[in-house]
Amino acid sequence: xxxxxxxxxxxxxxxxxxxxxxxxxxxxxxxxxxxxxxxxxxxxxxxxxxxxxxxxxxxxxxxxxxxxxxxxxxxxxxxxxxxxxxxxxxxxxxxxxxxxxxxxxxxxxxxxxxxxxxxxxxxxxxxxxxxxxxxxxxxxxxxxxxxxxxxxxxxxxxxxxxxxxxxxxxxxxxxxxxxxxxxxxxxxxxxxxxxxxxxxxxxxxxxxxxxxxxxxxxxxxxxxxxxxxxxxxxxxxxxxxxxxxxxxxxxxxxxxxxxxxxxxx
Numbered sequence: 381x382x383x384x385x386x387x388x389x390x391x392x393x394x395x396x397x398x399x400x401x402x403x404x405x406x407x408x409x410x411x412x413x414x415x416x417x418x419x420x421x422x423x424x425x426x427x428x429x430x431x432x433x434x435x436x437x438x439x440x441x442x443x444x445x446x447x448x449x450x451x452x453x454x455x456x457x458x459x460x461x462x463x464x465x466x467x468x469x470x471x472x473x474x475x476x477x478x479x480x481x482x483x484x485x486x487x488x489x490x491x492x493x494x495x496x497x498x499x500x501x502x503x504x505x506x507x508x509x510x511x512x513x514x515x516x517x518x519x520x521x522x523x524x525x526x527x528x529x530x531x532x533x534x535x536x537x538x539x540x541x542x543x544x545x546x547x548x549x550x551x552x553x554x555x556x557x558x559x560x561x562x563x564x565x566x567x568x569x570x571x572x573x574x575x576x577x578x579x580x581x582x583x584x585x586x587x588x589x590x591x592x593x594x595x596x597x598x599x600x601x602x603x604x605x606x607x608x609x610x611x612x613x614x615x616x617x618x619x620x621x622x623x624x625x626x627x628x629x630x631x632x633x634x635x636x637x638x639x640x641x642x643x644x645x
């Protein structure tokens with residue numbers, strides 16, 4: 381695993397892993413760390429040998445958003461340019477996650493608060509330890525939601541529930557997060573790494589093109605009509621028809637064997 385300051389990255393068996401590595405500060409963002417996260421994710425998006433990406437945190441937290449001490453120092457000095465750089469980094473990070481063709485799994489090993497919560501919500505799938513929690517804690521320190529939260533949260537839970545979570549700023553535990561649809565699955569803490577790996581391995585074995593096109597469809601569907609999505613489906617399916625993976629998948633089915641998918645071209 382190669383070290384990039386406060387971010388660790390690794391690729392094994394088609395699975396790219398990005399670990400926020402500032403455990404003594406519960407993986408809170410500060411200064412150069414914001415760009416290191418973006419750069420690590422951009423690298424994963426570009427690497428042809430990466431088929432699925434996992435994002436997690438070191439230690440007892442996933443990510444608690446901006447480092448409040450660091451932020452307080454910026455505001456005391458009136459360094460609003462540097463403070464706003466954290467928001468701009470969020471746009472870059474969330475944009476990279478949502479636009480990359482590969483599935484991204486957030487593995488929530490502990491609290492995910494503020495921008496850390498929205499980093500998790502930007503991922504395609506979320507698997508949580510039973511010790512995890514999540515919350516839109518921005519207004520506790522007089523701030524507004526960022527890192528895509530105002531779009532991501534209502535899309536998952538609806539406007540009324542999003543208003544409750546934004547306005548009150550409470551942290552909610554893993555089971556409540558599952559009930560609300562904020563996470564896909566909750567597992568015992570000691571099983572989190574293994575269960576995350578199992579999900580990632582299953583996705584890495586899938587044909588890449590249909591996953592990429594389905595991820596794009598999910599992004600488009602929020603603002604599209606049924607007719608527009610039917611058009612998209614037709615175009616996407618035609619691309620799949622012409623791919624080597626579709627030929628392999630149908631042959632394998634007829635031959636009653638497991639398919640061996642390639643790059644999905």
